[in-house]
Amino acid sequence: MKVYCILSDERAYRSRSPTIFSTVLNRAGIKGAYVPFMVAPEDLGRAIQSLRVLNIAGANVTVPYKESVIPYLDVLSEGANIIGAINTIVCSRDTLKGYNTNAIGFMDALQHADFDVTGSRALVFGTGGAAKAVVFILNWLRSEAVYVVGRHEGRTSGIVEQFGGEATAMDRLAEEAIRADILVNATSASSPDEAPKLAELVSQLSVPGCRLMLDLNYGREENFWREWANRHRVDFMDGLLPLAYQARRTFALWTGMQVPPEEFIDALGNGK
Numbered sequence: 059m060k061v062y063c064i065l066s067d068e069r070a071y072r073s074r075s076p077t078i079f080s081t082v083l084n085r086a087g088i089k090g091a092y093v094p095f096m097v098a099p100e101d102l103g104r105a106i107q108s109l110r111v112l113n114i115a116g117a118n119v120t121v122p123y124k125e126s127v128i129p130y131l132d133v134l135s136e137g138a139n140i141i142g143a144i145n146t147i148v149c150s151r152d153t154l155k156g157y158n159t160n161a162i163g164f165m166d167a168l169q170h171a172d173f174d175v176t177g178s179r180a181l182v183f184g185t186g187g188a189a190k191a192v193v194f195i196l197n198w199l200r201s202e203a204v205y206v207v208g209r210h211e212g213r214t215s216g217i218v219e220q221f222g223g224e225a226t227a228m229d230r231l232a233e234e235a236i237r238a239d240i241l242v243n244a245t246s247a248s249s250p251d252e253a254p255k256l257a258e259l260v261s262q263l264s265v266p267g268c269r270l271m272l273d274l275n276y277g278r279e280e281n282f283w284r285e286w287a288n289r290h291r292v293d294f295m296d297g298l299l300p301l302a303y304q305a306r307r308t309f310a311l312w313t314g315m316q317v318p319p320e321e322f323i324d325a326l327g328n329g330k
Contacts, residue, residue: 067099145304
């Protein structure tokens with residue numbers, strides 16, 4: 059019997075990860091359980107150390123701890139070290155190794171949607187761990203331009219200095235249109251009650267040429283990103299498909315098994 063988990067704040071209990079991993083573990087014939095753990099910020103270090111004590115086989119880490127968890131790990135994969143954020147921990151003997159499957163999962167989801175970002179222009183909202191993974195992979199796939207929008211000028215500038223792109227002030231978006239083929243929400247907000255000011259800004263957003271709006275969040279009944287996409291007749295994708303693909307990559311790291319992506323998508327109700 060192996061136990062896996064996800065670490066977050068109260069959002070751990072809203073994650074679909076327990077559903078997807080429990081289903082695939084069962085179908086793969088692995089005796090295991092996957093559970094959510096809510097962790098307070100001041101307890102993060104002790105929670106990571108408890109993975110060893112409790113013999114946890116593997117853990118996912120999601121907002122708000124994708125970056126702050128790094129000092130408590132023993133080693134990082136090359137990709138995680140470059141991106142500076144992790145979402146997967148492999149527990150092997152007494153070693154905790156951090157990986158980032160967000161970036162490759164994002165790429166896999168774009169390929170699933172038959173969206174080629176090479177030579178495209180992207181507008182990305184966010185400056186946290188998810189945004190780092192997105193901006194990294196967009197530049198790695200040779201997007202023509204990547205505009206990064208965030209509330210904090212220092213964090214926004216830091217991302218583009220590290221990965222490439224152009225820091226874009228929110229004030230600019232309110233004043234002028236920015237041409238982009240894909241719009242990505244890598245913030246944690248999608249419903250108006252989560253971020254009223256951002257919702258208002260997005261309602262006025264002009265992105266000529268946009269063909270895909272990808273919101274990395276999911277599960278919101280009201281979603282101002284989806285409303286924007288519908289109003290402008292732009293294809294919309296929420297975070298379930300990227301979640302399925304990054305889960306597949308994580309599952310392979312934990313078990314060594316290459317399970318078809320359809321199994322993970324099906325576990326989430328075909329991504330709907």
